[in-house]
Amino acid sequence: MHRSLLPFLTVAVLTFLSACTGPAPSSRAPEYDVVIRHGRVVDGTGAPAMNGDVAIQAGKIVAVGKVAGAGRTEIDARGQVVAPGFIDVHTHSEDVAELPVGENFIRMGVTTIVTGNCGGSKLNVGEFFSSITKTGVALNVATLIGHNTVRGQVMGGSFARPPTDAELEKMRGLVDQAMKDGAVGLSTGLIYLPGTFAKTEEIVALAKVASSHGGIYASHMRSESTGIFNALDELTTIAREAKIPAEVSHLKLSGPAAWGRADEVIAYLDKARAEGLRVTHDQYAYTASSTGIGxxxxxxxxxxxxxxxxxxxxxxxxxxxxxxxxxxxxxxxxxxxxxxxxxxxxxxxxxxxxxxxxxxxxxxxxxxxxxxxxxxxxxxxxxxxxxxxFHGMSEPDLVKFLAQPYTMVASDSGIRRFGEAVPHPRGYGNNARVLARYVREQKVISLEDAVRKMSSLPARTFHLKNRGELKPGFVADVVIFDPEKVSDPSTFNDPHHYAVGFSDVIVNGVPVIRAGQLTDARPGRPVKLQD
Incomplete structure (x- = not known):
């Protein structure tokens, strides 16, 4: 080869190598707040995992793939999954301002919770959100407005009757104000006082108010046992007449008399969707429920x-x-x-x-x-x-419900006081249990689909804008976990154990769990329907 060609070939080779590998992290590209490198990126949409990096700046995801620039915080996620922070759409966490860390949630990868379920919520949503902002919390918090709360406020102790026209109008006004303040929808708890005495027409009237604001209707139905089809008839009637998306809270078949009918329930729900109704459901991964002994x-x-x-x-x-x-x-x-x-x-x-x-x-x-x-x-x-x-479900039914594409993973838990009483283990291990038992061990669903059920599906269903996906422009709620080590050591007899396998949890771009250790950061905020 002629020597005069060598300089040109050297430049060409270097240019080719630079195009293949990209510039070194320390050169040219602007710096980011956080860069997560070498992870198995599961973006939340259900798409196949890919190897790559995630860059975060000013609380938003700004790049996914090969990231050249350096981060002020660099996280090596080699051998781990990088996923959107999990969204738990069914919690009972009205006391989040008093228990602002919510460690049982963030330790299992949950970065956003929806509270106000089963008909019980804070009545004044604006004040609730203000208290969260003032206190500073580790999690993002959305809320439903609870029908039982509204009914109890307006009707006092007179529960076993329909509301008067004046009372119903007051109830409508309370739901309307809650939706204006940012509630994501209306919830009912139709086995609880006072909602159990409400007729379908009353719920339709209030659901229409939530619908007018673009909200959802989430229901703990009147029956989850042998009467479940009548309960589903009521839910779909409300969805149809109020023109509102409906969420079946903690889908289950409770009690031996109801076991084995999961295929019938699934067929009912599929038919409702085929008829144009927007019906989804959430589920916890245990064969026991939890509620009042009463x-x-x-x-x-x-x-x-x-x-x-x-x-x-x-x-x-x-x-x-x-x-x-x-x-x-x-x-x-x-x-x-x-x-x-x-x-x-x-x-x-x-x-x-x-x-x-x-x-x-x-x-x-x-x-x-x-x-x-x-x-x-x-x-x-x-x-x-x-x-x-209450130990009352069969695992074969549970597995069939979990495998459905419209089922979200949700704990039905509140914020745990570590060591207090003997609560249901779902509050510590629900998401981890899905990833360990039903993804890794039993292979009921894929890893990608499990993450979708915990992230983008909840975000889209409850209209949590720009959350639930690892995508540029989306809020930087991120979880990093080892798919081979993630597990739920919490048990029914010994529940007070945090989930394991989650090394890092990031909320609004700020680490709240870093290298397995809880930080002092409280970057959570209210998430409103209008956001």
Whole structure:
């Protein structure tokens, strides 16, 4: 080769290599706040994972792929998944301003929560958001406006009747104000007081208000057992008449009498969507639910509050009706007794925490016959009530629901006080359990689809703008986890353990978990429907 050509060939080779590799991180490109390098990027859309980097600047994602410029914070995600921060659309976290870290959520990759579910919320959404901003929280927070909260505010103790025209108008006004303040929709809890006494027409009227603002209707339906199809009829009627998207809260089939009908439920939901309704659902990855022990007693006996309940309990004839109804319910559900129900938190007697109802009956009454179990439940309710865990679902049904494309992963949990009582483990491990048990071990769904169910699907369903995807211009909520190590050590008997396998969690561009350690940052903020 002629020597005079060498300089030109050298320049050409260097130019080619530069085009292939890009400039070194320290040269030419502007610096970023954070650069995550060498990760397995799962962008939240369900698309196949790719190897690459993610750059963050001013709270937004600005580049995904090969990032040349340096970050002020550099995170090596080699061997780990980089995904959008998870969005939990079904929480009970109205106390987030008092518990601003929400460590049980962020430790399992959740960066945004939707509270106000099952009909219970803060009444004044504007004040709620102001308190979050003033306090400073680690998570982003959206809320629904709760029907039970609104109904209780307007109708006082008169629950077992329809509202008057004037009362309904006041209820509409409260929902309207909440939506103007940024609520993402209306929720109902139709097994709870006072919502259980509401007729469908009342809910339609309020759902129309939420619909006018572009909100969603999320419902804990009247039945999740053998009456589920009637409950779904009501939900779809509300969706149709109010012209509103509908969300089935914590989709399940509860109790042996209802097991095995998942395919029928799925067919019902698919048919509703084929008819033009926008229907979605969320689910936690456990075969036990959690709610008040008082729900084991028919709502008619609990109407009017604690004082009225104790009065009914003191009347022999009324008490006899209570007991007969409870025995009938046990027989209808094919459960045998209350072994499936566990006391999670009973402030009046902490000895019962973690005990099944038969075990609690032994402690309180020295015997565990069905009559003693019923007496124990009535006593617990008369002494202020308790939270319970109810083992009542089958895993084959759970798996079928999880595999559906419109199912989101949601915990149905509040913010945990570490070490307090014996709560459901879903508050510590729900997202981790999906990734470990149903992605890695059982391969029920793919990693990419699991992340989609935790990120872009929730964001789009609840209209959380520019969240749920790793995409330039989107909010920089990001989670980094090891797909081979992620797990949920929290159990029913020993729940107070944070999820493992999550090395970094970033909220609005700021790390709240860095290299496995909690930081002092509180970058969370209210997320409003108008945002």
């Amino acid at each position: 729900t084991l007693i028919d709502a008619d006996f609990r109407e009017g509050g604690a004082k009225r309940f104790r009065e009914r309990l003191a009347d022999p004839a009324t008490k006899a009706k209570m007991v007969a109804e409870m025995k009938g319910s046990i027989a209808k559900g094919k459960r045998g007794d209350y072994t499936y129900a566990v006391v999670a938190s009973f402030k009046a007697d902490k000895r019962l925490n973690g005990k099944t109802i038969p075990q609690a009956a032994k402690i309180l009454r020295g015997a565990d016959t069905l009559d003693d179990q019923i007496e124990t439940i009535l006593e617990i309710e008369s002494r202020g009530g308790a939270q319970g865990v």
